[in-house]
Amino acid sequence: MKTLILVVGLLAHGAALAQSGNAPRANMNYNYGELRYVDTDVSGGDGFRLNGSWELNGDWILVGGITALDFNNNVDSTTLEFGGGYVWNYTDNFDLVTTLRVVRIDVDSTFGGGDDTGLAVAAGARGYLAPQFELRGSINYVNLDDSDTYLEIAGDYHFNRQFSAGISLEFAGDLDLFTLGARWFFK
Numbered sequence: 739m740k741t742l743i744l745v746v747g748l749l750a751h752g753a754a755l756a757q758s759g760n761a762p763r764a765n766m767n768y769n770y771g772e773l774r775y776v777d778t779d780v781s782g783g784d785g786f787r788l789n790g791s792w793e794l795n796g797d798w799i800l801v802g803g804i805t806a807l808d809f810n811n812n813v814d815s816t817t818l819e820f821g822g823g824y825v826w827n828y829t830d831n832f833d834l835v836t837t838l839r840v841v842r843i844d845v846d847s848t849f850g851g852g853d854d855t856g857l858a859v860a861a862g863a864r865g866y867l868a869p870q871f872e873l874r875g876s877i878n879y880v881n882l883d884d885s886d887t888y889l890e891i892a893g894d895y896h897f898n899r900q901f902s903a904g905i906s907l908e909f910a911g912d913l914d915l916f917t918l919g920a921r922w923f924f925k
Contacts, residue, residue, distance in 0.1 A: 766833050766864060767899075767923045768793045768825065772803075774906070774919025782810035787917060793925075797825045801837050813847040819858065832865035841880060856882040862890070870896045872904075886910050892917075899923065 772789040789803035802820040809815075821839030828834055837860045844853040862876025874892040879885065888911070894904030900923045908915040 766825070766827075766831075767925060768799045769924040770921045771924070772919060772921045774917040776805060776807060777916045778807065778809075779914045780809065780912075781813070783807050787919070794822075797827070799823045799825060799835075799837075801839060811847075813845065815843060815845045817841060817843045821858075823860075828863075829865075832863065834861075834863050835876070836861050841882065843882060854882045856880065860890075872896060872902065874906075878908075884912075886912060894921065 768791045770791055772787075774787040774789070775784070776787050777784045785805065785807035787803060787805040790801070792800045794800060800820075800822050804819075805815075805817040807815045819839045819841050821837055823835055823837030826834040826836075837858075839858045839860075840855065841858045842853065842855045845851055858878060858880040860876045860878040862874060862878075864872065864874045867873050872894045874890070874894075876890045877887065878890060879887050888908050890906060890908045892904060892906030894902040896902040901920065902923075903920040904918075906915075906917045906919075908917075
């Protein structure tokens with residue numbers, strides 16, 4: 739089932755690419771840093787996430803981030819991600835985004851720890867519902883020790899061209915996340 743969801747998401751991107759042509763992006767900015775508070779539904783876990791994105795030539799982007807979580811049962815986890823992606827301009831206010839990232843997770847507890855490295859792929863959309871309100875959604879697949887597919891839904895209010903704030907929800911098989919944070923746009 740998880741593979742089917744991933745394949746459907748990638749096929750939708752391919753169909754949109756065939757329709758979108760090569761129009762330049764007019765309104766979407768992919769040069770930003772982001773700080774978010776993260777709350778989990780497992781063992782009272784919470785922490786922070788620091789993400790960033792940088793536009794390269796054309797429609798290519800670099801992405802990266804770190805997520806640090808602490809749980810009530812003396813377990814800490816740190817996740818590092820780095821990769822790249824491609825942005826398809828569907829309309830002036832709506833983009834389709836695909837990323838591929840290398841993911842490394844380290845888990846520490848009073849009884850020992852462990853780490854794992856794998857790949858993550860995401861296929862999603864980002865667009866403006868109103869001039870200052872952005873909505874994002876994506877299907878994400880992470881292949882670590884146990885693979886997982888999760889959905890992310892997020893919304894941000896843009897106070898001006900350089901600052902936005904908002905929330906996101908991530909629904910996964912093992913762990914659901916709620917985040918609250920802000921983005922600072924560099925360009």
